[in-house]
Amino acid sequence: MIRSLQRFGHAGLSVCAKFGWAGLFLVSALVGRPNVVLGFKLLVKQLYSVGVFSLIIIVVSGLFIGMVLGLQGYSILVDFGAESALGTMVSLTLLRELGPVVAALLFAGRAGSALTAEIGLMKATEQLSSLEMMGVDPLRRIIAPRFWAGQISLPILAIIFSVVAIYGSYMVGVQWLGVSEGAFWGNMRAAVDFREDTLNGIIKSVVFGAVITWIAVYQGYVAEPTSEGIGRATTRTVVHSSLAILGLDFLLTAVMFGEV
Amino acid sequence: MTEQSDILIKIRDLSFFREARPIFDGVNLDIPRGKITGIMGPSGTGKTTLLRLIGGQLRPNTGTVEVDGRNIPTLSRDQLYHVRERMGMLFQSAALFTDIDVFENVAFPLREHTDLSDSMIHDLVLMKLEAVGLRGARRLMPHELSGGMARRVALARAIALDPDFIMYDEPFAGQDPIAMGILVKLIRLLNDALNMTSIIVSHDIDETLGVADYVYVIANNKVIGHGTPDAIRADESPRVKQFIRGLPDGLVPFHYPAEPLEDDFL
Numbered sequence: 433m434i435r436s437l438q439r440f441g442h443a444g445l446s447v448c449a450k451f452g453w454a455g456l457f458l459v460s461a462l463v464g465r466p467n468v469v470l471g472f473k474l475l476v477k478q479l480y481s482v483g484v485f486s487l488i489i490i491v492v493s494g495l496f497i498g499m500v501l502g503l504q505g506y507s508i509l510v511d512f513g514a515e516s517a518l519g520t521m522v523s524l525t526l527l528r529e530l531g532p533v534v535a536a537l538l539f540a541g542r543a544g545s546a547l548t549a550e551i552g553l554m555k556a557t558e559q560l561s562s563l564e565m566m567g568v569d570p571l572r573r574i575i576a577p578r579f580w581a582g583q584i585s586l587p588i589l590a591i592i593f594s595v596v597a598i599y600g601s602y603m604v605g606v607q608w609l610g611v612s613e614g615a616f617w618g619n620m621r622a623a624v625d626f627r628e629d630t631l632n633g634i635i636k637s638v639v640f641g642a643v644i645t646w647i648a649v650y651q652g653y654v655a656e657p658t659s660e661g662i663g664r665a666t667t668r669t670v671v672h673s674s675l676a677i678l679g680l681d682f683l684l685t686a687v688m689f690g691e692v
Numbered sequence: 693m694t695e696q697s698d699i700l701i702k703i704r705d706l707s708f709f710r711e712a713r714p715i716f717d718g719v720n721l722d723i724p725r726g727k728i729t730g731i732m733g734p735s736g737t738g739k740t741t742l743l744r745l746i747g748g749q750l751r752p753n754t755g756t757v758e759v760d761g762r763n764i765p766t767l768s769r770d771q772l773y774h775v776r777e778r779m780g781m782l783f784q785s786a787a788l789f790t791d792i793d794v795f796e797n798v799a800f801p802l803r804e805h806t807d808l809s810d811s812m813i814h815d816l817v818l819m820k821l822e823a824v825g826l827r828g829a830r831r832l833m834p835h836e837l838s839g840g841m842a843r844r845v846a847l848a849r850a851i852a853l854d855p856d857f858i859m860y861d862e863p864f865a866g867q868d869p870i871a872m873g874i875l876v877k878l879i880r881l882l883n884d885a886l887n888m889t890s891i892i893v894s895h896d897i898d899e900t901l902g903v904a905d906y907v908y909v910i911a912n913n914k915v916i917g918h919g920t921p922d923a924i925r926a927d928e929s930p931r932v933k934q935f936i937r938g939l940p941d942g943l944v945p946f947h948y949p950a951e952p953l954e955d956d957f958l
Contacts, residue, residue, distance in 0.1 A: 562787035562846075565747050566801045567776040 454650045461571040461579060461649075474577035475584075482543045482578065482645075483585030487592070489542050490535055494593040497534060498600025501525060505601065506609050515611050519620035522601040523594075527624065527633045528689070531594035533681050536640035538593075539586050540673035544648035547578055548669040551652025552662035560653075575649045582645025583638070590637035632688045639680060644673045700725040700857055700889045701746060706755035708738070708745060715741050717913040719755070723857075728883050728890040730904030730921075732897065734935060737910050739893040740784070743859045746891075747779060748772045760856065777805055780850035780858035780888075784865055786842035788834040794821070794845050795830040801852045820848040823885075824878060840871025844878070851882060857889035858882075864896040872896075876903050897936055901925065909935060 501522050509515045551574065554560050563570045598620075605611040624630065648669045655665035701723035708716045715738040723729045733739055744750045745757055748764045757764045759775065767775060788797050798817045802808060808816070821827045824844040834842060843863065850858055860879065864872050876899055883890045894900045901907065901921040909917040909924065909932050917924060917932035924936060933939070950956075 557790070558783045558785050558787035559789055561744075561749065562781065562783055564749055565776055565779060565781040566804065567773045568801075568804050569773060 453654075454646065457571070457575075457650055457653065458579070458646055461575040464572065471577065474573070475580055478577045478581035479585060482547070482581040483589065486539055486542045486585065486589055489538055490589045490593050491596050493534065493538055494596035495600040497530065498522070498526070498597030498602075499604045501530075501597065502601030502604030502609070506605050506611065515605075515609075516615035517619055518601065518605045518611050519616035519618075520623040522605070523598055523620045523624050524629060526594040526597050527629045529633075529681070529685070531597065532590045532633050532636035532640060533677060535590035535593040536586060536637060536644060536677045537674055539582075539589060539641075540644045540648075540670055540677065543582060543585070544644045544669045544673050545666045547582070547645065547648040548652040548655065548666045549662055551575070551578075551649060552655035552657070552665050555653065555655060556657035556659075556662060575653065578649055579645045582648070583641045586641030586644065587634050587637040590633065590640075594633070632684075635688075636681065636684050639684065640677050643676050643680065647673050647676065698725055699723065700760060701891075702756070702758040703746075704756045704758075706745065706752050706757065708741065708750065708752045714913050716745075716752075719910070719913075719915055721908055721915065723889060723891055724906060725889050726883075726887060727905040728879065728892065728903055730900040730907040731891060731893045731910060732895060732900055732907060732935070733910035735895060738913075739895075739910060740861050742910070743781065743861055743891070743893055746859065747776065747781060777801075777853060778856045780853075780855035782843065782846050782850050782858065782860045782863055784862040786834075786839075786846040788837075788842055788846055788849070790834050793830070794826065794832050794834070794837070797834070797845060798849045798852055801849065805853060816852070817848075820852055821845075823851070823882065824848045825874070838871075840867050840874065843867070843871075843875065847875075847878060847882070851886065851888075854886060855888065857891065860890065860892045860894070862894055863892060864894055864899045872899060875899075879903055897938070911935065 502518065505518050505521050506515055509517055509521065551560075554574065560570045560574065563573060602616060606613050606616050651665040651669045651672075655661050699722045701721070703719060703721040706716050706719040706721075707714070719742075721731075721742075731739055731742060741750065745752055746759065746764065748757075748767065751765045759779075762771075762775060764772070764775070788794075789800065792800070795817055798820055799813050802813050802816060806813075818827055818830070821830055824847050826841060826844055826848065829837065829841060829845070834845075837845060863875050863879065867875065879890060879892065880903055882888065892900055892904060901924065904921055907918060907921055907924045908915050911931055917927050917929060919927070924932065927933060927936070
């Protein structure tokens, strides 16, 4: 009994210590005198590899999810003669929940895992050590631009996801199943509130972006520098990020929409 | 010149533990300025750890590591990064940045630490690459280089800022005889031409004794012998003799510590 309590205490302390390390790690990477010109160049490069390379999976997934939503939404709503509410249903679902959450899950799988593997391999091949020995802080040079790139990319990707998905549901609902175009767009415009729905969705994806890239760069940096260690770190990034996204989504939804 | 200024790196009573396992226990070392010092010892004795202690990537449990009079473990993060600009290090894996070509790898420290114009950086990089014989390989990517070429590019990068001293971590490991010969020649040439101090950590006895001016042999957490290469070759102490002559068994045992044989089989 005492033993298991002791083990539980140890595990709790170790989790707290890890959170502390991860927090200090992020603060050391982000706080300090910025080198504006170099920092901007590095950021643009990372925006390209973190953001632009994630675009295809986001657009294709968005299109299919939108089409499925259109199809399922229509088949349910038509029973109540309410298929004209399809635009409202699809847009609110996407802007409030599916856009930020699914884009974040895809981003964790596509960009988060790549970030962890890249940084882990840089550690294994002594590139991080060689930066340190050249008098260049790897936290500022490698970690910071990747963090900001993830942070900026995800909200934009989530917006693109929602836009493409709405278009997908329009294709299925209006052009294929015959919902009135005017009702589809008109009801959507009447129901969607910018602050309540769109802005809250963007806030969610900002939070998810920070959490995913924080987990990804930290796991890469502390990865055991072996092939097995990097594999495990990459898996941890995807698992931890996905759980964090879903858990935080519930909390954020409760705060944002709980009173309604 | 006083005796003190002849010593660039002075290590005193250095102890370092990895968890509970001692790596160094009361090590004293002097690295003379302008010379090539070899640090030799069997694999796993912490030779690379010693370089990381000198570079401040690890902190000792006790003892001092003075580089040009400054005790590395007591420096602040900013001071340490500043001091490192005067150090060069050649990693065993070369550690080139894989997303940029040879030219940009060598230009990297210049772009980071100087405000030189592009044309000046161009000339300096080509001079460094010429010194290691790879001016013609400037547009190759790291994955297109052989192991020996990668190490020479890393060497050009390590000397880009004309450091006071350069640390070579197992420079001869895994190299073919020609590449090894080139590296031995380059280490001596660069040390003398650039008036640098060199530290070679290696277990390749012939190459290290051939190029070094002074040698330390490390085993069992301590310095077990030091002297000029000739003195080390002639050393009759059992540990040094076993290492230098490559005897499979001796004071450094062939068997990893284990229970008595009977306990396992009977």
